[in-house]
Amino acid sequence: MADSGDFLRQLKKEIKLWVSEGIVSSEQEEKILSRYKVIEEAEEKAGSSKLITVISIMGSVLVGIGVILFIASNWGIIPRFGKLSIIFLSLFSSYALGYHLRYEKKNFPKVGGALIFLGTLIFGAGIFLIAQIYNITVHYPNGPLMWALGILPLAYLLRLKTILFLALADLIVWLPMELTFHISSYDSGMIYFTMFLFMGVCYFALGLMQFQFEYTKELSKIYTILGAILILGAGYIFTFEIAKERVKTGGDFATFIFGFSLVFMALFLLNLFFVKKDKFILVENVVLLFLFVFGIWYLLTIPSESERTRGDFFIVLVNVIYALIIVGTIILGFKKKNKIYINVGLFFFVLDIFARYFDFFFKLLPRSIFFIVGGLMLIFGGVFLEKKRRKVLKSFNIEEEKV
Amino acid sequence: MKIKFILLVLLQCLLLFGMIGMREVWISTGTKIKLKCVPVDPRDIFRGDYARLNYEISTLDLDSLNCNEKFKRNDKIFVSLKKNEKDYYEAYSVSSIKPDEPIFLRGRAKYDSMTNSKWEVKIKDENGEVKIFHPQWFYGMKNGEKVTFCLDKQGNVLSHYKENNEYPQKCYGEDTKSVSGVIEEIIETKYQTVNVEYGIESYFVEEGSGRFIEAAPRSKEILVEVSLNKKGEGLITGLFIDGKKF
Secondary structure, rough: OOOOOOHHHHHHHHHHHHHHHOOOHHHHHHHHHHOOHHHHHHHHHHHHHHHHHHHHHHHHHHHHHHHHHHHHHHOOOHHHHHHHHHHHHHHHHHHHHHHHEEEEEEOOOHHHHHHHHHHHHHHHHHHHHHHHHHHOOOOOOOOHHHHHHHHHHHHHHOOHHHHHHHHHHHHHHHHHHHOOOOOOOOOOOOOHHHHHHHHHHHHHHHHHHHHOOOOOHHHHHHHHHHHHHHHHHHHHOOOOOOHEEEEEEEOOOOHHHHHHHHHHHHHHHHHHOOOOOOOOHHHHHHHOOOOOHHHHHHHHOOOOOOOOOOOHHHHHHHHHHHHHHHHHHHHHHHHHHHEEEEEOOOOOOOOHHHHHHHHHHHOOHHHHHHHHHHHHHHHHHHHHHHHHHHEEEEEOOOOOOOO | OHHHHHHHHHHHHHHHHHHHEEEEHHHOEEEEEEEEEEEEEEEOOOOOEEEEEHHHEEEEOOOOOOOOOOOOOOOEEEEEEEOOOOEEEEEEEEEEEOOOOOOEEEEEOOOOOOEEEEEEEEEEOOOOEEEEEEEOOOOOOOOOEEEEEEEOOOOEEEEEOOOOOOOOOOOOOOOOOEEEEEEEEEEEEEEEEEEOOOOEEEEEEOOOOHHHHHEEEEEEEEEEEEEOOOOEEEEEEEEEEEEEOO
16 A cells, blocks of 8 residues: 655655746645645644554554453363454454444554454464363464464455465464474474575565566565575575585475475476566566576585585585575665665675674684774774665665564 | 455455364364373563473384384375273384274374484392382393382382582482392393474463473373374363362
């Protein structure tokens, strides 16, 4: 949904340009702006609509946590039937009220959206309540999976980013839980990070695909952000010595590799051959393919018992690739005029610098110099990055959010 | 859109009702059995307080159950059960294939099956009397050396130490007694065990009362009532401490 406050800010900026170009006179400028005066006054009095969204979502999250904690305390006074009734009643009422406010009366769309989001939280609480009542421990990962699958259709029907975020986050929680059932206790933790890399690649590819359709354009951003964070986050682990470890001893996770490969290949082909509106999509897809193949290669080339670890060359190579991907993400952000790419890229850029600084210099320099230089680097680095970031964002004509 | 919205919400409810219905049918049609357990500890962030249950059949002695199979972590394990004279069920055979017997539980190996040792130590005390003890472990001692066993009231071995005149030791704790003697014979018997998870290891209780079950003295008998379905999956339906339903 278009934010009227954002629109007004944009309009003001544009209109100045129009006046200077002689498209409209300053009289007309005033006339046009006065049309939107109501919005401006409302924002001044009541705070921006972004703030309302944030506050009502925070409210929903708090109530949701409350419901989960209420269930967790498992009071014996309330019978099983009573607890289930509470869940179903609160589920229905928050959905119904939310829908009414957002789509029927339309007077509180933000609060309505937050209430529907609360409904999806209560749905999850219901799953855990039932698991508690029946003492279910049999295959517990099914809980988050059911939660995600149960609310995903709702996210698409109503096009609510909050619900989509919750569903995708549930799946991120589900993945490692399910994975522990398939690998042995001796297996390296790197398997988890490789799977997160696969998941990130798939999320990102899904984001790219959905960006091309008007209906899913807004939703696609959630996929891209989470995808980028998963890829760069998992990749970060690969830049450490730990990635040299032996990976596998006897676990059976072929199904995971097969599943992710199938999903990714389908998305890759779709993105490449059927959706071609974006000129960057080829580059992005090739990078994703490279990352995916890297993951597969990593899992398949397991150092043998006699070698125990991969060589130093591997770590150097991974570090170079990782740095390139971060720089690539930031450049892509410039080209696509997308501040999210830039922010995510910069965040991991700082993390990477920090880690490498520790890796290389901690042993070489005397402690005091190590900390002073490190501190100064962060302070000046921070100033530099902040300046750079402002400049970049300014060039997109986007005013920084004050929230 | 309204109709679609309502349909999706109903779908969510259907999922929840499905979870409930499945369990209710399971409880009403399943075979009820009781299992003996030793509880341990903690807290589940989503689901509140629960007692972690450890059953007698959670660790299986494969040799005494005449099972030669080796199990890997996450392998399926079928445990056939028989009722004993104390009214609860015990394992009497183990297999990786579904058994023909009507009452069995299905579980997963928690770790690869492993080799453990049972010890039997014969000593001759000062009066020349030969006594036999079963310590948990017994390494680093030879026949002819002098050893002291620390025993609890029931006569179980709590610990042991080698007699050494330079560093005299004694048994600690109340109600312990010690028996010393010269080692006559040490017999180590190796046997295979496997740790099994049946999916009935958590029992959810009201906040704050989990500790009560876990802290129940060892002398108390804790039995868990489980409803078994035909596939050998269990669902906890009750917990009894010394015959009283908790």
